[in-house]
Amino acid sequence: MGQSLAIAILAYPGSLKSAVYGLQDVLGHAGHISEAEVSLDVLEDFSAVSKRYDAVILPPSAGRVRLEDVPVLPGFLQHLHGNGSVVCSACTGLTFVAAAGLGAGRKVTTHWGLEQRLSAAYPDLRLDTDRLLIEYSDLITAGGLMAWVDLALALIERFLGYPVAVATARHFIVDFRRRDQRRFRRFLPDLRHGDASILKVQHFLEIRSGDDVSVADMARESGLPSRTFQRRFKAATGLAPKQYLQELRIERARDLLIETDRPVSDVCFAVGYNDPPSFVRLFSRLSGLTPGAFRGQYRREDLKLAD
Structure with missing residues (x-):
């Protein structure tokens, strides 16, 4: 490396x-x-x-x-x-x-x-x-x-x-x-880019990702003009603000699917989405599996390790 x-x-x-x-x-x-x-x-x-x-x-x-x-x-x-x-x-x-x-x-x-x-x-x-x-x-x-x-x-x-x-x-x-070899991919954003205004927004999203957060809310938190914020956010994180929030929410969903038995619809609402079918499509695109298949794969692997 x-x-x-x-x-x-x-x-x-x-x-x-x-x-x-x-x-x-x-x-x-x-x-x-x-x-x-x-x-x-x-x-x-x-x-x-x-x-x-x-x-x-x-x-x-x-x-x-x-x-x-x-x-x-x-x-x-x-x-x-x-x-x-x-x-x-x-x-x-x-x-x-x-x-x-x-x-x-x-x-x-x-x-x-x-x-x-x-x-x-x-x-x-x-x-x-x-x-x-x-x-x-x-x-x-x-x-x-x-x-x-x-x-x-x-x-x-x-x-x-x-x-x-x-x-x-x-x-x-x-x-x-x-550990997480069973989770296929993870979203662990870089916090070491040195842009204090963008880091402040990342910390804000760690706490508020389940809420109804807009790009305007993020820009306001950063203290930067909207266009400047979006440019600097992409430069620091490699993602547009909306993409970053999606990744963060899906990472939270993976945690809930692994750690709890909550229905997929409950997981959808808990991480900030209101439409379960749209959530399932987004989760599948970013994780490579539907939420149910992801949870099932994890549980099967757990049983193998317990044998």
Whole structure:
């Protein structure tokens, strides 16, 4: 591949040292066997950002997280996220994501034992602790204390490719069967293009993709004139705004088809469409299968893996 990848591990006070070291080992090995130039920084000072990171990771902690021990960290995360970093948390690391307001009404996950406390502290947080990993283009959250392994493999797959992730999992003898080789194609837009106005719209769409969002709404969010916005959006993402929104919605639909038993019509409405037949045609064009066939193929593959 030949690309460069910069990842920061945020070693906040109380973070689990075994996870910090383990992330270095797993991500470092992936960089070693890939063609990418991978740099890994362990940060303990959150007062300034010295470089741009593709992803930042909040490892789990050995005990209860105390925001007062590191009050600058939520703002630090907001700054990194605003510059295009994918923010990632494992277990208790979600506390800082919530404090930074990056959950923004989306479903996120953490250790089940934290659900009551975090829900009380952050009423707008939508927790789904039945899921091990929940991914968005700009945010990845993982569940229990050892879920940092799944988080690391998700990042490796996203940035270095599926074969490198599989090879890394085999090297460390960890399970990788839940990953996305069964999903045929994914939509993981680039957040590293450097256009802050367009990135702001991408973050907006991550939260509002299920709503009735128009190109005019996107342009208004960007703060740019409509024609300038559309030109810069295409230059940054490779897609026209409407195409981008379609891809994002269909990616959400794939998640719902895999993770739930909701009828296809419910999935259609949940991701922002009002006409199920049109939704089925669009899904089929972008995914290569009808929604029902996609779900059936996934379930058949799951049964094979369980045998």
